[in-house]
Every structure is written in structure tokens, then in C-alpha cells.
Amino acid sequence: MNEHLKPSVLDRPNSYVGKTVPRPNARRLVQGCGTYVDDICLPRMVHLAFHRSAFAHAKVVSIDTDEARAVPGVVGVFTMNDIRDVITPWTGVLDHLKGIKSAEQWPLANGKVFWQGEPVAAVAAVSRAVAEDAAEQIFVEYEELTPVTDMETALAPDTPVIHPELGDNLCFHRVIDSGDVDAAFADAAAVVEDTFHFNRHTGVPMEPRSIICDYSRAEGELTLYMSVQCPHMSKNLFAKHLGLDENKVRVICRDVGGSFGIKIHTYSDEMAAGAIAVILGRPVKFIADRLESFVTDVHARDHVVKARAAFNSGGELLAIDMDDVTGIGPYSVYPRTSGIELNQVVNLTGGPYKHASYRADGKVVFQNKNVMCQYRGVGHPIAVAVGEHLMDLGARKLGLDPVDVRHNSFIPDDAYPYTSPSGAIYERQSHRQCLDKLVGIMDYAGLRDAQAQMRDRNIYRGIGFASLIEVTNPSPAFYGVGGARIASQDGCTIRLDPTGGITATTGVTEQGQGTETIIAQIAATAVGVPLDQVRVLTGDTEIVPYGGGTWASRGAGIGGEAALQAGKALKENIIALAAAILQAKPDRLDVRDGSIVDIATGQERMPLSELGGIAYFRGDTLPKDVQPELVATRHYTQRQFPFVFTNAAHACHVEVDVETGIVNLLNYWVVEDCGRVINPKLVAEQTRGGVVQGLGPALYEECLYSSEGQLLNGSLADYLVPMAAEMPDIVVDHIETPTGTSELGAKGVGEAGTAGAPAAVMNAINDALDPFGVTLTHMPFTPDKILKGLGRA
Template identity: 50%
Template sequence: MPSRACLRGGSRREPAIASARHPAFPAGSPVGEGVARPSALRLASGRGRYTDDQTLPRMVHLAFVRSPMAHARIRGIDIAAALAFPGVVRVVTGADIATVCKPMQVTLAHLPQHVSAEQWPIAIAEIAFQGEPVAAVVARSRREAEDAAELVAVDWEELPAVVDPIAALAAGSPMVHSSLGSNLAFSARFENGEVDRAFAAAAAVVEHRFDFGRVACVALESRAIIADYDPTERSLLVRQSHQSPHLMQTMFARHLGLAEHRVRVIAGDVGGAFGSKLHVYGDEIATAAIAVLLGRPVKFTADRLEAFQSDAQAREFLATGRLAADRDGRILAIDVDLVSGIGGYSIYPRSSLGDGLQAATFLGAAYDIAAFRSQLRVAYQNKVPSGALRGVGQPISCSIVEQLIDLAAGALDIDPAEMRRRNYLRQGQFPATSKGGLKMTELSLVPCLDRILELMDYRCLRQQQSELREAGIHRGIGFATFLEQTAPGAGLYGPGGLPITSQDSCIIRFEPSGTVRCEIGCSDQGQGTLTGIAQIVAATLGIPLDDVAVSAGDSAGAQGGGAWASRGLAISGEAAHAAARQLRRNLLTVAAAVLQGNLEDLDIRDRLIVDVADGRERLSLARVCEIAYYCQDLLPPEVTPELSATSHFTPRTDPYFIANGIQACHLEIDAETGWIKLLDHWIVDDCGHVINPLLVDDQLRGGIVQGLGAALFERCVYDEQGQQLTATMADYLVPMAAEMPDITIAHVLTPQPGTALGIKGVGEAGTIGATAAVWCAVNDALRPFGVRVGRQPFSPEVILTALGVIPTPPVVDPVNPNDEEGDMQ
């Protein structure tokens, strides 16, 4: 056993943030405080108002008939028996939907080479994945709808399916969409610098193959929608568990031919999403279309099996990465080939290209690399369409590069932490643009590395590792330097011509009693973002936090993008701050008129109007509001009390805000069984100024757990016919508390320039780096055996196979059966 215990963050349990007072706010303001979010009590008390909790008069329920096959043609549908079932109101086919609804088809104006097929909300002629809707049964109850759905008789003509993305791109593969003539959805090559020359001149060249299993989003609350259509007004009111109600308003209007101002989408409480509720799903559009057909409220709630069969999955990649380094460990070049499978359709309307584009272009952006090449091929296959998942393609690029750096460090006998330090972009090189095109204003790579080495007691840990190896205990340490693209501006979706706003608005007003209502354009899917908004508003206005009520998620309210891409506080926070500043000025204008003074001489502190100079109390805030609402006759006629304000924000000077940090994973492998035990996890994150450390640290922890899940447990497994074998929570293994390590968190602060609040996003940081840290730690633990793994998740069988304990490759390996054929290059 080791001679001493390492500190591993255990003896230094100081708060993650040591008094990070925000310079824009006075001491004592709620900004920077770890305020518990009030919604947590409400939700934990069972008082959440999720979509499925709501029941409307005359409401009927939907159950979808979904394709049992992965690829088939519909020769006919017999609905007679289902229609005769007691309680059934109507049975709807794709052809019925087509009478009131336009089909979905992804087009990206800036990437015209991306080909995509038309997708009907309910399939009419052909289905491209198991679970695609082919009919919908409307009944008085969901149970009756499910009963009757079993009676819908579909005359199928099964077609050959293709599931492996490389097989899908091979000549002679079955076509997912014969109309496209190819399964190649997109391809691109990114090259910058003299890659081949760099490899030829390198002291060390390492190569590794990566098989990233497709993963599912698995939100606790499944997708749910209630659509209510009023034919007298041609108006549609939708309650929907969604990340982007404004996008859905536009989409329902466009697809159903309604006027946009007659469509209202309300996303009340949303029980998690992780990207899966960002898209436009056929079954949800169909629900609204059926409400139009019936003129009464229609509810559809996906059950867990449907969630696995229809929620966007993500991150199915096969990759080969190479890295060239000189004798001193300086990275000369990277060269990565990526093949991704995106399922049966490019997901509407964003497309399924985000994963691949981010994976291919973010590679190695934290490092000063002279030459860069990546090749991306994106394939259609007969699987559930893929979409956004926390971090999008960034966990892929991070895992590839971090693993390659570890291998190069090993080849050159350089410590992995030191190898990273030698290659980081340095202070003074910013603003910088990576070879893949990523624009970074200011990063804190070296300070983050220094901090994590100290936190984890790194030298001690390495010493302990080598001592334990002597005793037959195999531990691994893995680092992952990560970047996180947060808060993207209009450059992300604008050039594609998509109706997806990156701009959030804030509408704010004083109530007559002096309290504040605030509508905000981001939304909350469980992160507690609205508490952060309230903190900014309260601090800006000089009122207690409890005096601010924030609402969001209603397309009839403040316009905005919703919840995605770690944008909530970074974008809506700026809008709220600007609106609150304007409101403060408006209020002080009224106060100055009442007091017959100058507004510049007045301030609001703790619900009081005071003199700026000496803090002397002049008037209560409530009295000013009373006058503004009820006693305008006390004001001079030229002063109109405007106790409301609106402001908007989207990043303009930078295309997005790049946050950065580093994670480290410490784990132990049981070489007899292949089981991996996570021992410790550390993260040092730089998301700029922190409004609420509790919310930030919970985002980091939750994100890390999701990343650990992908590395160790999760994979959507399909057989060769495209049947999903992991469509229940018993077979699709999500990470659970008992397996999770303690997570130690620290922060480095680099404010985002060009903004009032200096905030960068934080929602995806944990996920992006955690998976990569496990890759590095597992292969570090395996180093004494001279073997390494390359297939997620690192199940016990994958470990035993790598160790040679199991003579043959895993029996169940439908994704990549011909691993050694090597047609990747």
C-alpha cells in the first residue's frame, strides 16, 4: 500500500468560489451568492406543472402506431378494427395529416451539399427507422388508444436495412432513401497547414481508433404535448415540453398554415431535455395537426419505450486519429478521419450535422498546432434520427485529441500534464483562431492546469499509482483539457436560413407595490436559470431577490431562443441586466420628478430611493410606484411614468463565447473482471463571472455524470436489422449515484470581454471533458499491460477483451463488426 494518502482535494473543502464579487454590482447584492432556487422546493414538493399534469375539457389522447421494422414500405393500412374499438374517436394516417400539414425537410442555405429527404409527421409511403409513426389512434384515454393501436393492421413490405455507417457508405449498400441516390448526407474536409510534411518530420507519431457508441438523451420527463385548436379563430394553443417555444410557434404556423400571432406555445415546467426537446418531431407536429382536424384538445405523452424509439439520439462516430509531435513533445499536426451515422433523417429543422461539424472543427483548438486536417463523412442509416445532446460534437473532438496527446506523451516519455502545458495556446496569443476555425477571445489554460494539479495532489497521486501497480492494483489518471462553445450568436443558424433566434429579449416592469415582474427569452428545463435572472435583476434594481418574479417559456411572452447551447445567463442575463438598468432609470426619472431633483443624484438601495452621495433615504420605492400607477396627477405633465422596459441581447462582437477548463479522472480497473471503479473526479472551470455558484457547480456535476455515463455505461445497441436492443431503462444503462465519484470543483475567472456581465455558459462543460478524461484514465491504467481500448462504453467485456483475457472480440458488436478491416483511411 502507498506510504501516504494523497490530498485529492479532500483536505481542502473550501467553497468552489472564494468570494467572487462581481464588479458591476455593489457589495451585498445577490449576484455571486449561492442562492437556492425557489423552484427546487416547488418541484420537490410535487407541485410541478409538467405538460402531462394538465387536463383540458374535451381533451382526447393519442397513441401512435410505430414501425416495428427499421426499413419498410407501407402497402396499406387497415384501420377498421381500431376505429370500431370502444372509446376510439378517430384513427389518423399520414395521408390524413397531409390534408392539413406540410412535410418536414431540412435545407441549409449555407451548406447546400447537405442532402436530406422529405419526412412526413406520420409516414405515408416508407419508413426509415424502427419507431417511425405510421398511424395515430385518438381515443378518450391513452389506455384505449393503446388497445386500439394494436388493432391497426399495416401491410408491410420489409426492405433491407443498413445500420453501420461505414457499411452505409459502401458501394451496394441498401439505400435509406432511394430518392437521394446515396446514403452520404454530408462530407467535408478541413485542412490548414502542411500536415503530411509534419507527420514525415515527426519524432513521434501516434494513432488510435475510436468507436463512440450512439447515446440517448434520457430526460426524466418524456416528450409531451397538448394541442388545442379553435377553428372559430383559427388559433392554436400548445402546451409542450420543449426547449424552444418560440421556434415551435413558428413551426406550427408554417406547417399548419396558421398566422404566427394566432399560435401560442407554452413550455411550462420541463423535466430535463439535454437537447432532445430542441427539435421538431413528427409525432408532435402530428398532434397539432390532429387538433386542427378534430377542433378539440389532443394530448400526446411519449412513454419511455417511445422515447428510446423516437427521441433524438446522438454522437455515433467511428474515428481514426493521428498526432505528430517533435522530440520535445510539441504537437506538429493532427489528422482525424470521422464517420458519423445520423439515422433515418436529418433532424428538423436544425439538421443532424451539428455533431459532425463540431467534432471535425473543434479538434485540438486549445493547443498551438501547426497543421490540421480532418475529414468528415456523415451517413444515413436505418436508426432513430440523431440530434443535439449536451456538448454536441465537442465530447468527440475532446476525447480524440486528449487521448492522442496521452499516447504521444507516453511515446515520448513526457508527463501527460506537462505535454499539455507545452502545447497550450499562451496568454498573449489571444484573441486566437484555431486551425479548425474556432475563434477564442481569451482562455485560461495554464491557470486551470496549475489549479487542478494542486487540487488533485498530482505528484502524490502518480507516486501512489506506481506503488499500487507493484501490488497488482491498477489505477489510471486521465486529463481532459476542454473548450466549451457557449452562447452562440446569429452566425450559427442565420446563414442556414433557419428561423432560430440567438437573441433573447427581456420585458420587465414594476408592479404598483414596487415588486418586479420579468419575462425572459431563455427558458428553464431544470437548470434554475430563472433564479440567476432574478439575481441579476434584483442586484441591478437594488431590491431583494424575493421581490422579483421571472417567467419564461411562453411564446406570447418575451421573445427568445430558449434553452440550448449554454446560453441562458450569458445571453438572457445580458438582456435582463440591460432591461433592468433601463427600468431603474425610468423609475428614478419619476422619483426625481417627485423629489424635484436630478435622477443622477439618486439611487435605489434595498427598496429605498436614496441620495447617491450620502445614502440618505428620500422616498420609498413603493411610493414612487404608487404615484406612477395611481397618482400621475402629482407628476408634471411632461413626465410620463414608464415603469416597464424591454431590452434585447445577442453576441455581436464575438460569434460565441468560448469557455475553457480541465478535468481529471482517477479510476481503478479490476483486471480479473474488467470492472472499473471511479475513485475521484476534478474539474477546474472558467465560465467567466459566476452569478450563482450553486447553479454553476450543479451544472458541472450533472454534466460530468452525463459524460461518465457515455464513457462507462451508455450505448444504443441495434442489431443488423435495425432493431434497437436497448430500448428500456433495464438495458440502456444510465449512470447512477452509487457508481459516481466525489467531484471536486474549482474555478478560474476570465470575464468574457465585450459584455456587461462577463458571463460565459457552463451547461456543457462537464459533459465535454468527462468522457475524454475517462478515455485517458482507462488507457493510463492499462499501460502496464501494453494494451488500450477504443470502444465506448468501456464495459467490463471491452476491458477483458483488450487485456486478452477473453480470446475473441465481444460477441455483441453490431455497430462495428468488421473493426479490423480498416477502410477508414
């Protein structure tokens, strides 16, 4: 840790690290001048629409496409048999998730359909409207099969097996048994338990999934314009399954209108678009509409958890014992699998605490609903809600304050690095400092006084806490070791241009979260140029270094470190050249604010524009042995720990109208420790957006299915996303504990808000309802459920 007390490479004159700066792409986006996939129009382009299964589980007896083919403007109609020769199926398993299994998945129905909305046949036409007209003229004869929808009975002996070749409906089973759980519960002063229901929901990016596949027969090249988080992963997967040379597949990802983990997976309709482009030799565009998004974008969560916790009389957590079952739809999603979410739940529950005994049994089961896979927060919201509710139950049972029970149970500050009973390794966390700061900024004592006074007037307010850990900066242990070609390393190339500005290309990607801004800040600081002289390019696999893109909160920590090292390397090259030109010693020179300066006095020796001009156009003036090298590339892989954990403390303040069941969100506070803060405003906005995306499913968002597996709310009128009017002010503050795994010291921040909010609001609602003896653990907390809990409906 001590090296961080020395002046860092980042504490330089004209450093931009740690400062709020304007986002270079914001002007373009707010003016409506972004380039999303649907803005791109290529010559001879055709548009896809799909006939999608109306049933959750059925045999496809026959498909009649004659009338669809006859619709004027239709270029082609495709079933699985029409594309089978150009594409191979995929299976969503990874080697390091022991025992995980799934079935082969095809881009179009291959004899059976397994969820409502699964693509069965595709129409390519001159417009999307014509394609939809024709898709209505595809007639499919189905023979209905019994749908498996209830995950709690998916493994029962009389439940049909969805994929007979797998033998049962169990995708993945994980058991942890650490310490002596039975003894801990036997000796406990207090044992608490509850059953939790976590609702299926989905990401709802404003820009839906979108792709254009442009196949050149002449070159054997496929260019993909995609709205995606991982361009290199997509390049690999399309090449692999379309049988193309990976070097001849290019992914171009321009502006992305949100993704949240939705745009990180393999989707049947997008793979079908690739196959059809290869067959037609024409550009093929597919833009998912909102209904298609609801029935095919990965869903998330959908867990039932039974958990109990043991405490000693001092309110110290001794043990947690939990069972989790989660329904993932008919397939484990390729290539990341649908086992990771459960893995995170069992790895992370109780993460902030020092209990030595922990048992978890998690089952991932198949069902005939849309697939479920990684979405912002991956497992964390479940783990945090379960653990933090148990902490509150323990506090209540022991008559202690929930803050004190947390303090008593935190891992001691001097115990780091610390290995949790689930095997997770924490480098260093600041739970105590975060919670102390949180209690201060929210005026906890004042809120408790007000709460008591208001109860006398039949106004029911509640305060809920959540302390949490978050997985960030992943090493290759996340996916790479399991056999997935998903890069955990990332790279950055920075070039000094003749004008004295720099251009940085990076493998991490921009979805609206500000990646390009922080890369620019780091590059400007490391090289020593003004921020407005930095251009950052992302998202084009033929331009940027090979990298993993955006997942597991890695953009700042991994991509940022690569940018820092590339910038430092370029600066060294610049100084070496400047020393030759100026006949000075390199250690007497520095680069600051776009100029070569004397390191001691700061006096300008030469502007970078002059150096660039000499390097690129007047090499004749340089000594014979000097060859300018004004491009530098560096890569970074975090391999010291499997992940670098962040931590945070959240608090939520609500008022429950016990007559109508409406929850009013009054305030929300977060104290977050994401290590080095590169841009305070972006960190705060990531946290706020994450909190909102966690409050949404706790109060509003749910993919509702009938018992037959029909999605009941496929529009934004019926699927309620959190909106500004209901959201509270969210106050964000920081503790900075830089990670020692990198020079930059940054950890991730993209998902922690989502991780903590469901727990905090659940605890706040239950605190508000405490006078009624009501405890609610079935999300979302609708007015209906609250009134029923109160015996008023």
C-alpha cells in the same frame, strides 16, 4: 479587457451576482407541485397512441384500421392520407452547411418506413389506455426492404440507397486542410494514432417528450402546451407546417423535467398531434412513454474516428489528421440538421492547442436507425476524447508526463485573440491557469506516488486529464445565417410593480438548470431590489420577449445580458421619476435593496413601494411633464465572434478491477472558466450534472441495435444511465475570465462537463491499464470490453 478592472455595474451594494442563492422554483418542484404537460387536463381532451413501425426499412403495402376504429372510446384513427391536407413535410437542411442534403420527412409514414419506431398511424381516444388497445388493432402489411445499419459501409457501392431521390447515403461532407499536415508528420519526433468508436446514446430526460395541441376552430388559434427548450421556434414550425398564421400559435411551456437537447427538434409524433388537433377541433395530448422515447427521441454521437497526431521531441503538438464518419439515421433532423455535430467535431478537435497543421475529413451518412441530432455537448465529447487521447499517446511515446505535453502545446497566453487552424476564433482562454489549479487541488504528485505503490499490490489506478473548449453564447452564425428561424438574440422585459417588486419576463427558458434563478439575481442586482421581490416568467410566447430559448449554452450569457441591460434601463427610469418626486438631481440617487437612497450616504429617501404607488395610482401628484415609464425591455445579440468559447480542465481518477473489468470512479475534478460566475452553486451543479452525463456514455449508456436495425434495449433496465452510487465526488473550481463581448461577462456552462468527461475517464482507464500495454478506445468501456482487452475473456 481593462474595463473589467473598473468597478462593474454588478459590484453594487446588495449585488446578488457571484453569490449562491436559493432557487425560487425549487420548493415547488421538490414538493411535487410542478406543472408538467401531463399534469394539464383540458375539457374534451383526447389522448394519442401510435402504431409504430416494427421494421427498420420497409414498404407500407396496406394499413387496416377498421378494427381499431371500432374499439369503444376511439375518436379517430389517422394515417398519413388522413392528415395530408392539413400539414406539409419538412427537410432538415441549412444553407450554410454546404452540400447538406436530406429527404422530405412526413409526420406519419408516407408509403415507406425508415426506422423501427417511426410512427405509421395514430389513434385518438378518450384515454391513453384505450388508444393503446386500439393501436394494437391496427394491422399494417409491410414489405421488408434491406436495412442499412452499418455506417462504415453506408457509402459502399453495393449498399442500398435509403432515399433514391438523393442519389446516395451521404448527408454531409466537410473537409478541413490547414497548414502543411504532411510535412508536420514527416518531420515529427513522434507520431501516434488510434481508432475510436463512440456509442449511440440518448438524453433520457425524466419527463418524456410531451405535448397538448389545443386548436380553436372559432379563432383559428392553436395553443401548444409543450415540454420544450425553444418555445418561439416551435411556434414558428407548427404555424408553418400546419398553414396557420404564426400570430395565432401560442406555445406555453411550464415546468420541464429535463431536456439536454432532446426537446429542441421537430418530432413526427408531435407534428401529427398538431394536425390531428386541427382536424378534430379538440385538445390532443401525446406523452411519449419510455419505450417510445428510446426509439424516437434523438440519439447522439455514433462516430468512428481514425486520428493521428504529430509531436516534436519537446512534446509540442504539431498536427492532427483525422477522419470521422457518423451515422445519423434516415433523416437530417429538422430544423437544426444533423450536420452540426460533425461540424463541431472537426471544428473543435485539438482546440486548446497551438498546432498549425490540421486536416479533418468528416462524413455524415444515412442509415435505418433512429435519427441522431444535437444533444448536450454537440460534438464536443468526440472532439475532446480524440484530441486528449492523442495527447496522452504522444506523452507516452515521448516518455513525458501528460500534464507537461498539454502545457507545452497550449496556445500561448499572449496569442489571444487566436484563430485555430479550423477557423474558430478564441477571444481569450485560460488553459494554463485551469490546468495548474487542477493539478494543485487534486494533489497530482501524491496521486502518482500512490498509484505506483498500489501497482505493487496489484491494484490498478489511473489518472486521466482532459483540457477542452466549449462553444457558448452563439451569434446568428450558428443557425440564423443558414435560414433557420432560430433566434440567437434574446430579450428581457422588467416591470416595477406597485408593491416595489419587479417582474421579469425572458425568452430564455428553464429546464431545471436554474435559468429563472440567475435571471432573478441579475435583475435584482441591476434594478436594486431584494431577491425575494423578483418574479421571473419564462416559456409563454404570448408573455415573454421573442427569443431563442435554451441551446448552445446561451441562457446566462445571452439572456443574462439582456436582463442586465433591461434592469439598468428600468433603474434609470425609476431614478428619473424619483428625482422628480423628491426634487433631487438624478445623479444624487441610487436604488438599493428596494429603496431610493442617497447615492453618497446610502440613506433612504423613499421605498420603491411608495414610488410605485405614486406612479400607478397618484399620477395626479406628479409634475405635468412627468410620465412614469416603469417597464423596460432590452435585447442582446452577441455578434463580435461566431461563438464565445469557454475552457476547462478535467481530471478523473479510477480504479480498474482487472479480474472483473469493473471500473470504480474514485474522484473527479473540474476547473472551469465560464467567465463571470453568476451563481457558484448553479455553475457547480451544471458542471457536475454535465460530467455525469459524460461519464454515462463512457461507461454505461448505449442504444444497442441488431444488424437488422432493431433497438435491443428500449427500457431503463437494459439501457443503463449513470446513477448516484457509481458517481464519484466531483470537485469544481473556477478561473474567471469574463468575456468582453458583454457587460455581464458571462459565458455558458451547461455543456462543458459533458464535453470533457468521456475523454478524462477514457484516459484514466488507459492509464490504469498501462502496465498491461492495453489501450481502449471503444466506448462504452464495459467490463466485457476491459476483460477482452486484457485477454481475459
